[in-house]
Amino acid sequence: MRTTRRIASVLAAVTLLLWTSRTAVSQPRLRVYEADCRIAVEGSRATAFCHNPxxxxxxxxxxxxxxxxxxxxxxxxxxxxxxxxxxxxxxxxWKEIRAVWVSHQPVRNSPGR
Structure with missing residues (x-):
C-alpha cells in the first residue's frame, strides 16, 4: 500500500513537472528589433542619427x-x-552635457498598415 502511494505521488510530480515545462516552452517569444542609433555630441548640443533596418x-x-x-x-x-x-x-x-542616450519602444504594426 505504501509503495502504491509513493509511486502515485512520484507519477503526479513527474506529470506536473512535464506539464509546466511544456507550457513554458510552447510560449512564443516576442522578438524586439530596435533601430540603430549613433549619437554625436558637440559642446552643449547632442544629436542622434537613427536608422531602422x-x-x-x-x-x-x-x-x-x-x-x-x-x-x-x-x-x-x-x-x-x-x-x-x-x-x-x-x-x-545650456552648458555641458553629462550623459546622452536613446530609448526605444516597439510599435505594434496593425494589419491595415
Whole structure:
C-alpha cells in the first residue's frame, strides 16, 4: 500500500513537472528589433542619427542629462521610424552635457498598415 502511494505521488510530480515545462516552452517569444542609433555630441548640443533596418516600427526618444544642477534635463518628443526609415533627433543643454542616450519602444504594426 505504501509503495502504491509513493509511486502515485512520484507519477503526479513527474506529470506536473512535464506539464509546466511544456507550457513554458510552447510560449512564443516576442522578438524586439530596435533601430540603430549613433549619437554625436558637440559642446552643449547632442544629436542622434537613427536608422531602422527592420520590418517593425520603432519609437525612439533622445534623452540628455545636463551637467549643471540648474540646467534642465531634456527628453525629446518621440519619433516613429518605420521600416527602412531614418530620423535625426537633436537637442541641447545650456552648458555641458553629462550623459546622452536613446530609448526605444516597439510599435505594434496593425494589419491595415
Amino acid at each position: 527592420y520590418p517593425d516600427t520603432d519609437r525612439v526618444r533622445l534623452h540628455i542629462e545636463c551637467e549643471r544642477w540648474w540646467d534642465i534635463d531634456v527628453d525629446s518628443a518621440p519619433a516613429e521610424i518605420g521600416p527602412a526609415g531614418y530620423a535625426e533627433l537633436t537637442d541641447r543643454c
